[in-house]
Amino acid sequence: MSVVVKIPTQLRAAAGGEAEMEVEGATVQEVLDDLFERCGELRTRISDEDGALRRFVNVYVAGEDIRFLEGLATPVNDGSELTILPAVAGG
Amino acid sequence: MAVSHLECRECKAQYPLEALYVCEQCFGPLEVAYDREDGHRDLGELRRRIQGGPQNIWRYADFLPLAGGPPGPSGRLASRVGLPAGCTPLIRADRLAKRLGLREVWVKNDAANPTHSFKDRVVSVAVTRARELGFETIACDSTGILANSVAAHGAALGLESFVFIPADLEEQKVLATGIYGATVVGVEGNYDDVNRLCTELCAERDWAFVNINLRPYYAEGSKTLAFEIAEQLGWELPDRCVVPVASGSLFTKIAKGFDEWRALGLLEGELPRMNGAQAEGCSPVASAFAEGHDVCRPVKPSTIAKSLAIGNPADGPYALDLARRTGGSVDAVSDEEIRAGIALLAETTGVFTETAGGVTTAVLAKLAERGDIDPDERVVLVITGEGLKTLDAVRGTFETHTIAPTVEAFQDGVPQTVAV
Numbered sequence: 477m478s479v480v481v482k483i484p485t486q487l488r489a490a491a492g493g494e495a496e497m498e499v500e501g502a503t504v505q506e507v508l509d510d511l512f513e514r515c516g517e518l519r520t521r522i523s524d525e526d527g528a529l530r531r532f533v534n535v536y537v538a539g540e541d542i543r544f545l546e547g548l549a550t551p552v553n554d555g556s557e558l559t560i561l562p563a564v565a566g567g
Numbered sequence: 568m569a570v571s572h573l574e575c576r577e578c579k580a581q582y583p584l585e586a587l588y589v590c591e592q593c594f595g596p597l598e599v600a601y602d603r604e605d606g607h608r609d610l611g612e613l614r615r616r617i618q619g620g621p622q623n624i625w626r627y628a629d630f631l632p633l634a635g636g637p638p639g640p641s642g643r644l645a646s647r648v649g650l651p652a653g654c655t656p657l658i659r660a661d662r663l664a665k666r667l668g669l670r671e672v673w674v675k676n677d678a679a680n681p682t683h684s685f686k687d688r689v690v691s692v693a694v695t696r697a698r699e700l701g702f703e704t705i706a707c708d709s710t711g712i713l714a715n716s717v718a719a720h721g722a723a724l725g726l727e728s729f730v731f732i733p734a735d736l737e738e739q740k741v742l743a744t745g746i747y748g749a750t751v752v753g754v755e756g757n758y759d760d761v762n763r764l765c766t767e768l769c770a771e772r773d774w775a776f777v778n779i780n781l782r783p784y785y786a787e788g789s790k791t792l793a794f795e796i797a798e799q800l801g802w803e804l805p806d807r808c809v810v811p812v813a814s815g816s817l818f819t820k821i822a823k824g825f826d827e828w829r830a831l832g833l834l835e836g837e838l839p840r841m842n843g844a845q846a847e848g849c850s851p852v853a854s855a856f857a858e859g860h861d862v863c864r865p866v867k868p869s870t871i872a873k874s875l876a877i878g879n880p881a882d883g884p885y886a887l888d889l890a891r892r893t894g895g896s897v898d899a900v901s902d903e904e905i906r907a908g909i910a911l912l913a914e915t916t917g918v919f920t921e922t923a924g925g926v927t928t929a930v931l932a933k934l935a936e937r938g939d940i941d942p943d944e945r946v947v948l949v950i951t952g953e954g955l956k957t958l959d960a961v962r963g964t965f966e967t968h969t970i971a972p973t974v975e976a977f978q979d980g981v982p983q984t985v986a987v
Contacts, residue, residue: 485770486591521592531862531884532577532594536763541879543865561766562589563881564596564779 477502479552481511482559490517504535505548507558522560532563568601568827570632573783576885584634586700586780596881597783599632603830610832614802617794624653624688624791630827631692631791632784634699649694650723652687653791655679657799660948663915663928667935671945673805675796676918682743683953684921685817686716689788690777694720696784697775703727704774708765710758710813711740712874712921712952717777718749729774731761737873739956757868759879789817793824796947797834804829804836806944809931811923811951812843812852812897813875815882821949822889839947841889843897844930846870846922850899852883856890863887871902871960872922874952896939900929906964908932909954919954927951 480498483491491497492515499514501507512519524530528548535542536559542550552558573582577595588597620626656676664672680687690713694705706729707717714730721728730744734753745751754761769779777785797804804825810818822841828834845853848870851863863883868876880886890897900908905922908929913919920928931948934940954961970976 482767484766486589486594489591521594530594532589532596532881534763534879539760539763541759541865544867559763559767561763562594563879564588564762564766564782 477552477554479507479555480557481507482557484561486562487518487521487560490521491515502551503548504537504542504550504552504558507552508535508548534561534563535559536561568603568630568831570634571600571602573597574600584632586697586702586775588780588782599783599787601630601632608831613831613833617798621651622654623651624691624788625651626654627791627794630794630824632787633692633695649691650681650687650720652680652691652788653795655795657796657947658916658918660916663912663948664946666911666915667932668942669935669940669944669946670942672931673796673800673945673947674912674916674918675792675947675949677792677949677951678918678920678924678953682715682719683956684712684716685789685792685949685951686713687720688791689713689785690716690720692788693775693777693781693785694724694726697777697781698724698726700775702773702775704729704772706730706765706768706772706774706776707778708732708758708761708776709778710874710876711736711744712923712956713778714744714749714751715740715956718744718747718751721749722747731765731768733758733761733873737957737959739958743956758877759865762877762879786816786820789820790824790827792817792949793821794828796821797825797828800945802834804834805839805947807840807842807895807940807946808949809842809844809927809934809946810949811875811927812845812880812886813877813923814880815843815852815886817949817951818843819882819885819889822893838893841893841895842930842934843886843890843895844927845897845899846872846875846905846926847899847901848872849876849878851878852880852886853897853899855883855887856897861887870905870922871957872905872926873957874921874923875926896934898930898933900926900933904929904933906960909961910964912948912950913954918950920950921952921954921957922960923952924950924954925960 499510575590575595578593658674660672677685704727728749849868865879905925909925912928970980
C-alpha cells in the first residue's frame with residue numbers, strides 16, 4: 477500500500493527537506509514505522525518513549541483526525557494521504 | 568519584564584522571537600519568556616507607571632511581548648493607534664449575586680471592546696507584533712468572534728486580512744466581519760477542519776495567522792484581563808474566576824497574568840480558584856476533568872455555543888492542570904441552561920452576552936447551586952462577548968405585545984404588574 481505523507485514545515489529538516497514522502501503500509505502505525513525507517517530522526521519528534529503519538533501531534537487520514545477513526549490501527553488505502561500537523565487551536 | 572525569547576512549554580527548548588509557534592523537537596507549544604525581576608522593584612512606582620498609562624491594554628505594555636514597547640510615536644499617543652482594546656468595565660453584580668445566594672459577584676464585561684469581545688486584546692498584541700516582524704497580511708481561523716476582530720484590526724491598520732470560518736456560522740458574525748473589507752472564506756466543515764486547513768496554509772503563505780504562527784504573542788494578550796481585574800479590584804486578587812473554555816488559552820493566560828503580578832509583588836495571596844465553563848455539546852475539557860484524565864479526547868461539536876465549539880482544544884492539558892491545582896473545576900452546561908444563563912445575566916445586570924457568556928453564567932449558577940462557592944467569596948465572572956452576535960439563541964424566549972395605538976388597547980392587552 478503506497479501512501480503519501482505530508483510533512484509539516486517544523487519536521488522537514490529531519491526529513492531531508494521534503495514536504496511529502498511516499499511510504500508503504502496498511503495502517504497508520506505501519507506507515508509511520510516505514511517513515512521512521514527512512515528518516516530515523518522523525519521517530520522521537522513524533523512519538524513518545526512508549527511508541528504512542530506525542531500529545532501535541534495530530535495525524536489525519538484523508539482529512540479526518542485518526543482519534544475519530546481507529547487511532548494508530550486506522551487502515552489506509554493505496555494512494556491515501558496522511559497529514560501530520562502540530563496541535564494548535566483557539567479562535 | 569523585558570521580553571526574552573520563545574520557549575517550549577514541554578521540553579523548554581528556546582527559540583528566537585519570530586513567527587514560530589511549535590517546538591521542532593517535541594511539537595509542544597511555544598510560549599513567550601521574559602527576563603523576570605521578581606520582588607525588587609519599587610512597587611509604588613510600578614503601580615503609578617501603570618495607572619499613568621493609556622486607558623487601554625497598552626498600560627500593561629511592560630508585561631506584553633513587544634520589542635518596541637507600546638505602538639505609536641509615544642506612550643501618550645498609543646491609545647490613538649489602531650483599535651485600542653481593554654479597560655472594559657468591572658461591574659459589581661449584586662442582583663446576580665443575590666439571585667444565586669452569593670455575597671460578592673463581579674462581571675468583567677469584555678463585550679465593551681471595539682469589536683465587542685475579548686478577542687480585541689489578543690489581536691491587538693498579535694497584530695502589533697506582526698507589524699514589528701514585517702508582515703503585511705494578517706489572517707486567522709475562527710469560530711466567528713476572532714474573525715470580527717482580525718477584520719477590524721486589519722482595516723484600522725491598513726493590513727490586508729483573510730479570515731477562515733466554518734461555512735455554517737451565524738449570519739451576524741459573518742456580516743460583522745465582511746463589512747471591514749476582509750476576505751471571508753467559509754470552509755465546509757467544523758472549526759477543527761478550518762483549523763487544520765489553516766495550519767497547512769500557514770506553511771504555504773507568508774502571512775501572520777494571528778492564532779497560529781503568531782499564537783505565542785496572541786495568547787499573551789489575554790493576560791491583560793487578569794491585570795485589569797486586579798487593578799479594578801484595587802490591586803487585589805479575586806477568590807474565584809469563572810471563565811469560558813474553548814481552546815483553554817484564555818483560561819490559562821488569566822492565571823498567568825495573576826501569577827506574574829504575584830511574582831512581582833504587585834498582588835498578594837493565592838491564585839484564585841479557576842473554574843472553566845464549557846457547553847455539553849462540546850465539552851472535551853470538562854469530560855476529561857470529570858474522568859480524571861490529563862489529556863482531552865477530541866469531540867465533534869454540536870452546541871448553540873459556536874464561539875466555544877472547539878472539539879480539539881490545544882491547551883486542554885494545561886487548563887485541566889490549572890483547574891485541579893487551584894481547587895477549581897471545568898463544568899459543562901446544556902443548551903437550555905446556556906439560554907437561561909444569557910437571560911439571567913441580562914435580567915440581573917443589564918449585560919447582554921453571546922452564547923459563551925451564557926455558558927459562563929450558567930456554570931456560575933451551577934457552582935452556586937452545588938454549594939461549591941463559599942458565601943464569603945469574591946467571584947469574578949468573565950463575560951467575553953456581546954449578545955447581538957448570537958441573536959438566534961434568544962429568539963422565542965420571551966413574549967412581546969403588539970397593540971393598537973390607544974390607551975385602551977394598552978390597558979387591555981398588556982399585563983401590568985405595577986398599579987398606575
